[in-house]
Amino acid sequence: MIELTDLNRWPSLANQLSVAEQLFGTQGQSFVHDWLAGEVGRINDPAFAKLFTDQVSLPGVADADYAHRHVRSAAGELIGGIRFYAQDTSRPFVEIVAHSFAGAALADEELDRLRDCVRSEWSMFAPLDLRLRVAPGGVGHPAARTDVTIHAARHRDMTQPDGRVQMPRFANVEEAIEIVRDRHAQIAAHAPDLAKNLSPADPDNMRAWHDANQLRSILAGAATVGLLAIAPGSVAWIEGDVVNEEVVVAAHGGQGYAASAQVAWAATVAQDRNRVLVGTIDRLNLASRRSAERAGRPAILEEIFLPLV
Numbered sequence: 001m002i003e004l005t006d007l008n009r010w011p012s013l014a015n016q017l018s019v020a021e022q023l024f025g026t027q028g029q030s031f032v033h034d035w036l037a038g039e040v041g042r043i044n045d046p047a048f049a050k051l052f053t054d055q056v057s058l059p060g061v062a063d064a065d066y067a068h069r070h071v072r073s074a075a076g077e078l079i080g081g082i083r084f085y086a087q088d089t090s091r092p093f094v095e096i097v098a099h100s101f102a103g104a105a106l107a108d109e110e111l112d113r114l115r116d117c118v119r120s121e122w123s124m125f126a127p128l129d130l131r132l133r134v135a136p137g138g139v140g141h142p143a144a145r146t147d148v149t150i151h152a153a154r155h156r157d158m159t160q161p162d163g164r165v166q167m168p169r170f171a172n173v174e175e176a177i178e179i180v181r182d183r184h185a186q187i188a189a190h191a192p193d194l195a196k197n198l199s200p201a202d203p204d205n206m207r208a209w210h211d212a213n214q215l216r217s218i219l220a221g222a223a224t225v226g227l228l229a230i231a232p233g234s235v236a237w238i239e240g241d242v243v244n245e246e247v248v249v250a251a252h253g254g255q256g257y258a259a260s261a262q263v264a265w266a267a268t269v270a271q272d273r274n275r276v277l278v279g280t281i282d283r284l285n286l287a288s289r290r291s292a293e294r295a296g297r298p299a300i301l302e303e304i305f306l307p308l309v
Contacts, residue, residue, distance in 0.1 A: 004040045004070060004079065007033060010098035015135040019300050020237065023152060023276055035237030039079060039097045042068035052082070056089055061124050068097070071121050075113040076101035082125050086197060093129040093305065094118050111141050111306060119308045129305040133236065136299045143307050146283040149299040150235055151292040155266035155273040158296035164260045166219045167228070167269055173210040176217070176227050177203045183247045194284040201229065201245040209244065216269060218248070218261040225252035228261045230269075230277065240276030246288065258291035266295075 007013055013032060020028030042048040045067050052066035068081040078099035085091035096118070102110040118130045131147060132139070170176045180200050188195040209215035209229045218226040226248035233242035248257050266277060277297060281288045289299070 004043075005033060005037045007036070010036075010079075010100055011102065012096075012099045012132070015138060016133065016237070016301065019135075023154070023238065023300075031237045031239060036098065039068060040070075042081065043070050043079065044068075052084075055087070056084070058089065058125070065122075065124055069121065071117060073113075073117045075110075075117065078114070078117065080118065080130075082122055082127065083131070086199065092125045092127045093131055094122050094125075094127050094308075096130055096132050108141050111139070111144075115306055115308055127308050129307050131303055131305055133301055133303050136302045138302075139304055139306075141306060144304045147303045147305050148280040148282055149289060150238070150278065150280050150301040150303070151289075151297040152235075152238055152240070152276050152278040152300050153297045154276055155241075155270040158266045158277070159259070159263045159294065161263045161267045162260050164220060165225070165257060165264050167216040167261065167264050168219055169213065170210060170215065170217050170227075173207050173215070175224075176210065176215060177206050179224075179227055179249060180206065180245060180247055183250065186250050191284070194282060197282045197284065206245070215245075216261075216265065218257055220252070220257060223252070225249055225255075225257050226261065228258075228265055230265060235278050235280055238276060238278045240278045241270065243277065243279030246279075246291075253287070256291070256294065258288065259294035262291065262295035262297065 003009070007017065007029065017029060017032055020032050024031060044064065046064070048068065049063050049066040053063045066082055068079060071078050071080070076099055079097040080094050083093050083095045085093060099114060101114045115130060136149065184195070184198065184200040187198065206215060206229065209231055212231070214231040215227065215229045217224050218228060227245065229245040230241050230243055234240070235242060246258055266273065281292060
């Protein structure tokens with residue numbers, strides 16, 4: 001298994017290694033290596049498979065099929081595993097951790113060979129898509145569609161605060177929980193396709209963030225216009241402070257408060273301004289993408305789907 005963690009074996013990781021160096025300097029490569037080692041450790045791992053089988057039982061699928069696999073073919077090799085979008089068993093897809101079907105810039109015919117390989121290897125799940133992590137706009141295949149964009153920047157490098165908002169703690173965390181519940185209900189009513197891809201923060205998580213001073217209200221004048229929850233964590237190999245929940249009350253939407261809150265957090269709440277602020281944004285969530293970019297957190301990577309059916 002050890003040689004599978006050799007980064008040079010996987011040209012598909014080239015873009016991620018470049019981003020890692022930009023964000024973390026000489027440490028960046030070790031972050032990608034350690035993340036890959038964790039993914040390799042899931043190959044044929046019954047404990048990892050059990051994370052699925054404790055929740056899912058599909059006809060004709062053995063428990064071992066849920067573990068990661070190292071697949072070899074004449075066209076290339078890959079490491080990947082089955083996933084279910086938003087834990088919905090009717091939306092199976094295959095996560096491609098790394099592959100060698102071609103370089104970082106994949107031609108359509110190389111992608112089609114990758115699709116054929118994945119379609120055959122995971123046929124027992126009848127997956128709808130495979131998912132790749134690539135440079136933004138790095139795949140031009142006509143069938144490709146973005147799942148999420150990954151936005152990141154060091155706190156110190158973000159846009160300067162505009163002074164429009166303050167970030168006090170909530171006096172009562174239940175108010176924050178109600179704001180999240182109401183906003184997601186509105187999304188479900190008015191943007192059902194986006195709602196299928198989003199899950200509101202768990203109330204117990206919100207209480208824990210509140211206790212740890214990781215949940216703040218967004219205050220504009222005397223009005224609470226939303227909230228922001230940021231806690232230490234990682235998105236894949238990108239370690240830093242992760243945006244776990246960001247909500248602007250519908251009545252105050254479209255006024256740039258989310259971007260103002262992010263830069264206010266980076267300047268006044270973040271404990272270490274050298275840390276990276278990172279988060280994923282659904283492809284349908286155009287408002288959040290604009291907010292991140294205005295705050296100085298560009299899309300550094302994206303995860304794309306390629307259909308298998």
